[in-house]
Amino acid sequence: MTVPQHVPVLPQQVLDLLDIKPGGVYVDATLGLAGHATAIARRLGAAGTLIAFDRDPQAMILARERLSELRDELGSAMPQVRLIERAFSTAGEEIAPGSLDGVLADFGVSSLQLDEAHRGFSFRQDAPLDMRMDTREGVTAGQVVNQMDEEELADLIYEFGEERRSRRIARAIVRARPILTTAELAKVVSVAAPAMKGDKLHPATLTFQAIRIHVNDELGEIRSLLESAPSLLKRGGRLVLISFHSLEDRQVKDALRDGAKQGIWEVLTRKPVVADEEEQRRNPRSRSAKLRAAIRTEPQKVSRIAPEGGSLRGRR
Secondary structure (H helix, E strand, C coil): CCCCCCCCCCHHHHHHHHCCCCCCEEEECCCCCCHHHHHHHHHHCCCCEEEEECCCHHHHHHHHHHHHHHHHHHHHHCCEEEEECCCHHHHHHHCCCCCEEEEEEECCCCHHHHHCHHHCCCCCCCCECCCCCCCCCCCCHHHHHHHCCHHHHHHHHHHHHCCCCHHHHHHHHHHHCCCCEHHHHHHHHHHHCCCCCCCCCCCCHHHHHHHHHHHHCHHHHHHHHHHHHHHHEEEEEEEEEEECCHHHHHHHHHHHHHHHHCCCEEECCCCCECCCHHHHHHCHHHCCCEEEEEEECCCCCCCCCCCCCHHHCCCC
């Protein structure tokens, strides 16, 4: 099987802030196409362990292939790899407390999911409205668009898309039902809320973001990881998190700030780390990436800390 080319965002900054110890135990909470995972594995050595999560079955198949190729390359220097085909919110169920030297998470939709038209994540290629990261369960984007009542749909688009024209868009969606494809939805949104002078985003971008976040409970997933990370990391362990929009970054920033006040975290990034101009030219998807990192500073037995803004958890 040919594994698609994949360029992970902020690769050197991730490795530097994880400060990988040969023989350590590290988690890649968002395996994707294993771009970050392969870089971590190269530094771990044979005595190390890499644990990786992904709830997307297709991503897991391709990541296994890439890691198999890496095993052929590294031979006896390849660390132990444990792949878990579940959402990263389950890390607390899968990993022993106080056992990790580092955790990495690269939030949001992956390159694979955006590039595969039939998954329905992007309006740039027409496809059925799905948007599920795990295609085996959960409601689809089509069910949300065609079944949710107008007021709830407007609230969803406003909260998760930060779209000021959410009421107008929700009204147009309800009137246009049934909406079956990404192109149909994008057209309805664009007519209801056309681009304004100076807009850089397609008019449907924020609505698609909002529906995707809801379908995959993305903010709830992040909150679960932020709650479990302090108990999973050893003292001195590193937490490195990459966000791609303000809702994700706000949760991370607030959780690290509140944890620092309680002596749980030493925050390493006063401001988020962003891609330089060269990386942005090479990898346009890095433009919106924001990386924050912290060191676990106290023993593992702590109260669970929820980030502010918990009300933004996706409805089920």
